[in-house]
Amino acid sequence: MKQHLPWLALLAVLTAPMAHAVEYRTVLPKQSTIHFEFRQMGVPIKGGFKRFTTEMAFDPARPEAARASIEIDLASIDAGSPEADDESAGKLWFNRSAYPKATFVSSRIRALGGNRYEMRGTLMLKGRSREMVVPVTYTPGASTAVFEGGFVLKRLDFGIGEGMWADIATVANEVRVKFRIAATGN
Amino acid sequence: MRYSTLAIVLHWLVALLIFATFPLGLYMVDLPLSPDKLKLYSYHKWIGVSVFLLVAIRLGWRLTHTPPALPDGIAAWQRRASAVTHGLLYGLMIAIPLSGWLMSSAKGFQTVWFGVLPLPDLLDKNRELGELLAGVHKALNFTLLGLVILHVGAALKHHFIERQPFLQRMGWNRKART
Numbered sequence: 274m275k276q277h278l279p280w281l282a283l284l285a286v287l288t289a290p291m292a293h294a295v296e297y298r299t300v301l302p303k304q305s306t307i308h309f310e311f312r313q314m315g316v317p318i319k320g321g322f323k324r325f326t327t328e329m330a331f332d333p334a335r336p337e338a339a340r341a342s343i344e345i346d347l348a349s350i351d352a353g354s355p356e357a358d359d360e361s362a363g364k365l366w367f368n369r370s371a372y373p374k375a376t377f378v379s380s381r382i383r384a385l386g387g388n389r390y391e392m393r394g395t396l397m398l399k400g401r402s403r404e405m406v407v408p409v410t411y412t413p414g415a416s417t418a419v420f421e422g423g424f425v426l427k428r429l430d431f432g433i434g435e436g437m438w439a440d441i442a443t444v445a446n447e448v449r450v451k452f453r454i455a456a457t458g459n
Numbered sequence: 460m461r462y463s464t465l466a467i468v469l470h471w472l473v474a475l476l477i478f479a480t481f482p483l484g485l486y487m488v489d490l491p492l493s494p495d496k497l498k499l500y501s502y503h504k505w506i507g508v509s510v511f512l513l514v515a516i517r518l519g520w521r522l523t524h525t526p527p528a529l530p531d532g533i534a535a536w537q538r539r540a541s542a543v544t545h546g547l548l549y550g551l552m553i554a555i556p557l558s559g560w561l562m563s564s565a566k567g568f569q570t571v572w573f574g575v576l577p578l579p580d581l582l583d584k585n586r587e588l589g590e591l592l593a594g595v596h597k598a599l600n601f602t603l604l605g606l607v608i609l610h611v612g613a614a615l616k617h618h619f620i621e622r623q624p625f626l627q628r629m630g631w632n633r634k635a636r637t
């Protein structure tokens with residue numbers, strides 16, 4: 274038995290990374306998307322952001338240690354039409370010259386069971402920040418994992434659409450945001 | 460001889476709605492983006508779809524009924540011209556709302572009639588196609604404007620210059636019925 278010990282030790286060392294699952298750190302921007310949807314005169318309008326950078330670390334074995342932060346370039350917006358894209362830059366909307374980016378930084382991630390998680394964090398938009406609770410599902414793949422989630426934000430909480438645009442009968446207050454982030458392990 | 464009451468009611472209702480939608484369309488397109496502009500676009504689309512439905516009923520009536528005969532003494536070329544004009548008017552009253560609906564789909568703005576009834580988007584969102592259809596919508600509208608002027612002008616000429624009892628054909632006065 275004694276002479277087997279070194280072999281067992283070696284086996285333990287070799288299998289350790291397998292027992293300790295991969296940590297997802299490298300985000301694949303081409304496979305990641307941020308979309309949103311809102312209602313205008315009762316009509317659903319779809320949009321999204323084409324450029325954003327995500328930094329994350331997620332180890333399914335230690336979800337409480339996970340973190341994520343996203344920085345969105347607001348100039349990359351598709352607000353449904355070219356007119357709306359232009360309009361969204363103005364002072365009443367994003368005031369993009371003063372606040373070119375939106376950021377989200379996670380503060381706490383909690384496993385809900387299965388592949389579902391709850392991510393809390395701070396969304397910062399137009400100089401205003403709000404705590405958000407975001408449900409996220411994790412879908413493991415061969416080499417790439419996908420993290421999907423969404424939440425509803427109230428645009429007026431962030432002063433998005435002030436003055437005449439504060440009229441929520443025309444443009445609804447609720448904006449449904451959906452994201453899909455693809456990442457590979459280290 | 461007079462058209463039937465249904466045909467007359469529909470004729471004037473559609474005329475009234477077109478006289479509202481047309482200037483509304485011209486006015487709204489040049490407005491800077493604002494909540495009012497979005498509201499007017501919706502109202503325009505709602506009235507336009509209503510016109511489409513009423514015209515569909517009108518066409519149904521027209522295809523199953525024979526309109527009252529024209530008074531004697533109207534030249535054959537004028538009879539032909541009036542038949543052609545009426546055919547084109549019906550065609551445009553269908554094609555204009557249809558082009559508006561398709562344009563809206565292509566531009567990515569679904570039409571929800573009176574904010575209640577969503578019409579299916581028959582086209583996928585496609586910016587170039589949307590702009591093309593906006594041009595089609597505009598061109599069809601100006602063709603309609605020309606034909607309406609011709610149509611109204613012809614009716615008035617027959618009535619007032621040639622003193623034929625013409626307006627009664629589409630009028631309210633029941634006594635005019637012979």
Ligand code: HEM
Pocket residue numbers: 477480481482484485488500503504505506507508510511552555556557558559560562563570593596597600
């Ligand atoms: C009898 C029915 C209709 C009439 C007489 C009418 C007339 C017009 C006119 C005159 C314009 C202005 C064109 C220009 O100057 O560019 C316009 C624009 C427009 N119409 Fe209509 N329309 C009708 C139905 C509809 C319907 C049913 C829809 C949609 C469901 C619609 C959607 C639009 C839109 C979106 C524009 C703006 C185009 C742009 O942004 O360039 N219309 N219409």
